[in-house]
Amino acid sequence: METTIRIEQLKKSYGNTTIINNIDISVKRGEVFGLLGANGAGKSTTMECILGTRKPDNGTISILGMNPQKDRNKLFEYVGVQFQEANYQDKICVSELCEETQCLYKEVTDYKELLKTFGLLEKAGSPVAELSGGQKQKLFIVLALIPDPKVVFLDELTTGLDTRARHDVWKCLSHLKKKGLTIFLTSHFMDEVEALCDKIMILKKGNMVFNGTVTEAINNSPYENFEEVYLWYANEEKAYENV
Ligand SMILES: Nc1ncnc2c1ncn2[C@@H]1O[C@H](COP(=O)(O)OP(=O)(O)OP(=O)(O)O)[C@@H](O)[C@H]1O
Numbered sequence: 001m002e003t004t005i006r007i008e009q010l011k012k013s014y015g016n017t018t019i020i021n022n023i024d025i026s027v028k029r030g031e032v033f034g035l036l037g038a039n040g041a042g043k044s045t046t047m048e049c050i051l052g053t054r055k056p057d058n059g060t061i062s063i064l065g066m067n068p069q070k071d072r073n074k075l076f077e078y079v080g081v082q083f084q085e086a087n088y089q090d091k092i093c094v095s096e097l098c099e100e101t102q103c104l105y106k107e108v109t110d111y112k113e114l115l116k117t118f119g120l121l122e123k124a125g126s127p128v129a130e131l132s133g134g135q136k137q138k139l140f141i142v143l144a145l146i147p148d149p150k151v152v153f154l155d156e157l158t159t160g161l162d163t164r165a166r167h168d169v170w171k172c173l174s175h176l177k178k179k180g181l182t183i184f185l186t187s188h189f190m191d192e193v194e195a196l197c198d199k200i201m202i203l204k205k206g207n208m209v210f211n212g213t214v215t216e217a218i219n220n221s222p223y224e225n226f227e228e229v230y231l232w233y234a235n236e237e238k239a240y241e242n243v
Contacts, residue, residue: 004029004151004182005050010059012042012049012206019045020056021206027199029150032173032183034193037203038234043186046203047155050184051081063151077106080149082140082157088128094139095124098146105147114142117172119165133160141169145176152176154185158192170195190227202233209233 005027012020020042027033035043048054050061052068061068066075088097098111115121118138123131131139137160144152158166166189173183173196187193193200194214202210202217210217210233214226221229 002029003027004031004064005033005184006060006062007050008060010046010049010061011057012045012054013057019206020049021208023059023201023203023206023208024211025050025201027182027184029182030177030180031198032177032185032196034197034200035184035186035203036188036193036200036230036234040205041203041234042206043203044155045206047153047184047186051079051153077147078150080144080147080152082144082152082154090129091127093125093127094120094131097128097139098124098142101143101146107148108146109148111142111146114145117168118142119168134162134165137161138165138169149181151182151184154183157185157187158189166192190230193230194226202230204234209235 003026005025007023007025010020010023011018023046025033035046037043045054049056049059050063050068052061052072063075064078068075092100094115095111098115102108102111112121112124115124118141120135120138120142123135128136128139137158141154141157144154158169161169170192177183183196185196197214199213200210200217201208217233218224218226218229221232223229223232
C-alpha cells in the first residue's frame, strides 16, 4: 500500500522549549491515523507543521509525494482540513459558505449531499453565526470534505458533538476510508480512537511515547480498558485515580 503521509525527524521549538522532538510518522493510503496526547502535548503544532502553516526547525514532510511548503497550491487540491474556527463573514449563511469553499477547488463533492449526511441540510439557509457549537463543528467537517480530498486533517474531530452526531461522523468517515480516503486526526476521546484509528501515536510533551495499533498499545500495557491504557502511556494515571 502506498504511503500517503511521511514525516521524518520533525522538530519544533519555541525559544529554549522543545515542543516537538524528532517525530517520525508514516500513514498509508486509506488508513486512519490518530495523534493523541494531553492538552499542550504538541498535537496541533505537529499538524500545523505537517500542513506547512507553521515552519518546523527540522524534518522532512511529504504528503502524496509533495512538500506542503513548496507544492502548496497543487497539494491543496487534494487535501481537506477541518479548522476549529473558520474565518467567515458575519452574516454569511451555510450554503453560501459551502459555495465559497467550492469555488476554491477544481473538483468538488456536492455540498448538499454532505450537509444531508451530517444532518445540516435544514440549516442550509441559516447564518453560520446562528449555528450551535456542535452544528458549526459538523459544518467545518463538511467544508473539509467539499474538495473530495484524498487526505483529510481533522483536529479534535468531534469535540462538542452529541452522541448521535459523533456516531454519524464516525460512520461517514468509515465509509470514506473504504473508498481510499486517508485520515489524520487528533482526538481526546478514546472510544472514537478505538472505533476509527488503524494506527495511533501518543505524544507526551512533544515526545513520542507510543506508536502502533490500539491492540498493540493495550497488549504492551498492564491495562485492558483503552482509556486507562492511554492514561498509562501519557502518564496521567494519577490524575485519573483522583477523579
Ligand atoms: N506561538 C507559540 N509560542 C510559544 N509556545 C507555543 C506557541 N504555540 C504553541 N505553543 C506551545 O506549544 C505547546 C503545544 O501546543 P499545541 O497547541 O500543539 O498542543 P495540543 O497538543 O494541540 O493541545 P490541545 O489538546 O490543548 O489542543 C503548548 O505548551 C503551547 O503553549
